[in-house]
Amino acid sequence: MNALSIFAGLDSSDRIRFVGDVPRGAECGCRCMACGAPLVARRGDVRTWHFAHGASQERPDCYAGAVNLLRRLAIERMKDLGLPPLPAFRAMVTAPPPLPPLHEVIEWQPGHGEIEQWEARFPQNAPVALLRLSSRTAVRVFVEIDGASTSLQLPNAEDEGVLLFTIPLPSSSEELKDIDVAAHHIDTTSSSRWIRLPDAAAKIDEARRRVEEKARKVHDETQALRRIGNRPLLPEPAVPPFPPLTSLPSASSSSELDHSPWASWRKPRSAFLCYGLQDGSAWILFTHRDGRHVMAPWPLDEGWDESMPARIGAPDLELGVYMLENQLKTMIYLGEMRPRVQSASTWSDLLGIAWLQRQ
Numbered sequence: 001m002n003a004l005s006i007f008a009g010l011d012s013s014d015r016i017r018f019v020g021d022v023p024r025g026a027e028c029g030c031r032c033m034a035c036g037a038p039l040v041a042r043r044g045d046v047r048t049w050h051f052a053h054g055a056s057q058e059r060p061d062c063y064a065g066a067v068n069l070l071r072r073l074a075i076e077r078m079k080d081l082g083l084p085p086l087p088a089f090r091a092m093v094t095a096p097p098p099l100p101p102l103h104e105v106i107e108w109q110p111g112h113g114e115i116e117q118w119e120a121r122f123p124q125n126a127p128v129a130l131l132r133l134s135s136r137t138a139v140r141v142f143v144e145i146d147g148a149s150t151s152l153q154l155p156n157a158e159d160e161g162v163l164l165f166t167i168p169l170p171s172s173s174e175e176l177k178d179i180d181v182a183a184h185h186i187d188t189t190s191s192s193r194w195i196r197l198p199d200a201a202a203k204i205d206e207a208r209r210r211v212e213e214k215a216r217k218v219h220d221e222t223q224a225l226r227r228i229g230n231r232p233l234l235p236e237p238a239v240p241p242f243p244p245l246t247s248l249p250s251a252s253s254s255s256e257l258d259h260s261p262w263a264s265w266r267k268p269r270s271a272f273l274c275y276g277l278q279d280g281s282a283w284i285l286f287t288h289r290d291g292r293h294v295m296a297p298w299p300l301d302e303g304w305d306e307s308m309p310a311r312i313g314a315p316d317l318e319l320g321v322y323m324l325e326n327q328l329k330t331m332i333y334l335g336e337m338r339p340r341v342q343s344a345s346t347w348s349d350l351l352g353i354a355w356l357q358r359q
Contacts, residue, residue: 005050005063006039006051006052006062006063007050007051007066007070007173007176008033008066008073008176008182009031009033009066009069010030010031012029016069016179017030017179018176018177018178018182019041019043019049019050019177019178020043020049020177023041024042024043025041026038026039030051032062032065033062033068033069034061034062034064034065035057035059037053038053038054039051039054040052040053048173049177067169068124070145070167070176070182071122073182074165074190075128075143077183077186078129078165079118082115083113083141084165084190086110086111086113087192088107088109088110089107089108089110089194089200090107090108090317091200092106092302092317093207094211094299094300095214095215099216099218099219100215100219100222100260101297101300102211102214102215102261103261103320105318106204108197108199108200110133110135110194110197110199111135113132113133113134113139114131114132115131116129116130116131116132116138122143126142127141128141128142128143131163133161135199137197137199138159138161139161139162139163139197140161141165142164143166144164145166145167145169146169158198160196160198161194161198162194163192165190165191165192166191166193167186167190168189170185222259222347222348222351258346258347259348260350262294265288265289265319266286266289267287267291268289269345271344271345272343272349272350273331273343274298274341274343274350274356275340275341276340276341276355277339278337278339282297282298282339282356283297283298283334284297284298284350285324285330285331292324293323293327293330294322294323295308295322295330296321296322297321300320305317305322312325312333313325340355342356
């Protein structure tokens with residue numbers, strides 16, 4: 001969508017008017033939401049329909065004013081039709097460094113809720129309503145357009161939840177041509193997610209204890225393997241020249257055991273490739289059991305799933321890795337960050353990388 005096209009304005013009664021809802025020209029008496037200047041409806045046969053300022057004095061914030069009108073329309077529809085069903089609360093709990101980055105995804109169903117109060121005004125980055133859950137927990141409701149409200153003013157009270165509704169901007173201005181198609185766009189594309197939900201705090205604490213317990217066990221077992229690996233080799237006992245087949249040792253050894261956080265699904269004996277970045281983080285590339293290439297963050301900090309562009313791959317929250325689109329392109333992308341690169345054939349070798357231990 002053309003970011004310079006003003007698709008909505010206010011009429012003399014402060015009603016939201018889209019360009020397809022008014023006659024051509026200045027007859028509608030509309031004005032710009034941002035600067036208050038008169039608007040002219042351009043409804044030709046060549047260019048996309050849009051509003052223009054009479055003296056062509058548009059400013060960047062004039063388009064932002066039109067976007068804010070789309071936000072206001074979304075809020076008005078929520079007031080008239082009610083909120084959509086509340087989403088499930090999902091969170092990923094990760095063992096803290098220096099423990100292995102084991103994680104667990106938890107889910108909490110918040111139940112039902114009712115709007116207790118709508119705010120009189122709807123400034124950006126501020127709550128628009130107070131929602132009361134069936135548990136009696138208070139929730140502040142925010143509404144944003146296309147991620148524009150990234151700096152939410154969170155309530156100070158830790159016992160209050162925060163619910164965010166997001167409406168994306170369409171790729172085509174035809175989807176904002178008039179109020180009916182704009183309303184359809186809002187109803188069919190809006191999404192919601194929990195920023196904070198105190199009701200899930202106890203479940204998060206339980207999951208954190210489980211993850212840390214598992215991570216400490218993996219850490220202790222890994223340290224034991226490393227101590228064994230550092231011991232001097234003892235002389236091998238004499239072996240009969242032709243032992244029976246039943247007495248041959250197993251092909252696997254303790255050095256091949258996988259004690260990594262990904263052991264249950266990592267391809268056996270696949271190598272690790274570690275990229276240590278300038279900011280102290282690292283990415284570890286290896287292979288899934290089904291043959292797909294994956295990339296895991298080290299450590300598994302909050303927000304890791306938003307740190308890579310979409311062309312690299314898609315984050316898998318349950319596995320805690322990116323599923324890569326193309327391993328070679330990923331290596332080139334990481335290489336442009338001037339990382340320290342080192343390979344490891346086993347989990348113990350990976351843990352032995354000196355600079356990785358300092359992450």
